[in-house]
Amino acid sequence: MLYFIGLGLGDAKDITVKGLEIVKQCSRVYLEAYTSILTVGKDALEEYYGRELILADRDMVEQEADELLRGADISDVAFLVVGDPFGATTHSDLVLRAVNAGIQYRVIHNASILNAVGCCGLQLYNFGETVSIVFWTDTWRPESFYDKIKKNRDLGMHTLCLLDIKVKEQSMENLMRGRKVYEPPRYMTVSQASQQLLEIVVNRREQGDELAINEETICVGLARVGAEDQAIRTGTLRQLASSDLGGPLHSMIVTGHLHPLEVDMLQLSAVTSDALKGLRMTDSSTYTS
């Protein structure tokens, strides 16, 4: 049996009791290490689970899947994923490989950012399509996520924005020389994402577009959701652009139509009492009682 086990979002103890029992009994345990991170590292997990973990990066899952699946038809192998195994990233490819190899699989679910964002007080019912905001480079500055946010806003829906993670990146020089030397991991912050959104707002305004969002649009920044030191900050897009929410992982929400109970909940995390006033006054078009 191949077990896909969600680890949840915080630390080693966010695994479910069922998941932990399975980890302890499997012959091999892999830790998916390319789509997300916990606030604790591999060592802390190994110590808590009492098991050696094999790090599985993207190359390994894609190119050495046979090794990963080896023996899973007669013994148990676990594949651990931060969040839920079918949350922000699906592992459909690995599921299909297992099924084709005659290996049964089972999923042990857990919280993922896609449902845990509900803790900020916005109703999950009222979210539209989830978007990813990627790091811009000098030559690559995609704006497609803005257009998806616009579609959601037009329907009154909130938009969860997952922020870019760069792990095992090679510099152009190392890539060209074939050197497997990797840059330090980078995790986009709420501030960086907000700045990119603000730049798009400026561009679109210059182009004369009807704006989906502007500097005063109420957004929610979230950091380390589920961890003891999680941070939630509600404010205007401009305010979030200068907010520091600390270490990774960050994500953010561009709000749509806000219901009164949602406004009351967002006030608990307002950046300043001014931001709070702004919530009721400057964005009143999205607030009905």
Add this chain to the structure above:
Amino acid sequence: MLYFIGLGLGDAKDITVKGLEIVKQCSRVYLEAYTSILTVGKDALEEYYGRELILADRDMVEQEADELLRGADISDVAFLVVGDPFGATTHSDLVLRAVNAGIQYRVIHNASILNAVGCCGLQLYNFGETVSIVFWTDTWRPESFYDKIKKNRDLGMHTLCLLDIKVKEQSMENLMRGRKVYEPPRYMTVSQASQQLLEIVVNRREQGDELAINEETICVGLARVGAEDQAIRTGTLRQLASSDLGGPLHSMIVTGHLHPLEVDMLQLSAVTSDALKGLRMTDSSTYTS
């Protein structure tokens, strides 16, 4: 401290290790009992947790919140919720009451149907607004969920449909006589939801509307997601209307635009090889390679 603890979706062991530790140490433990159910009952939870659980129905949470919060400023009280505390139903009202009473709160997240549906192979990214399908009566037959499904389909998005739960309902006679006698709980099945959707399709066709879905639209029925005996069935809306997925809870998905990897995953749960053929042939407008 008031702890909101998600129980996940399957049985007693789907609580997280962290959640279980907190349950064992709290002075009182409430079990929210009106928005969802586990496949195991209160007794099984009490035995596994080694704690007495106080059932909290909607009336109690709304009318006796002071009693629920009593002492939570100086000791620990837990409020257990099937799925995630901020999943399908938010408990914002209770959060705000706690904050207003000077009581700190903390959320222990878990899987909810809103993220666990990813197990069927559809990407959570590609879901639009979640809808609720309610039991029709002779005199009340709302169709608003159809219009939301249409909006999502127009954008190519999948729609998760949460199906109605009726607990602690009173018959009209008992209600009028003021007798607190309740009907047996009712949980809408995938078959019932599909039949209601088919009726709407017929109505709208007669009205000459451009149809958002029809009898051949590919849908996914899910039952007891996360439990050992979970069932997933993919087929046309017509096929799901005559499918029996067993005991509660059920939910269903009306698919939008399907990506090739999503089609491959859905084939694993196709009702029949015919349904599978249909997936590639009769709904080809939604499938691009």
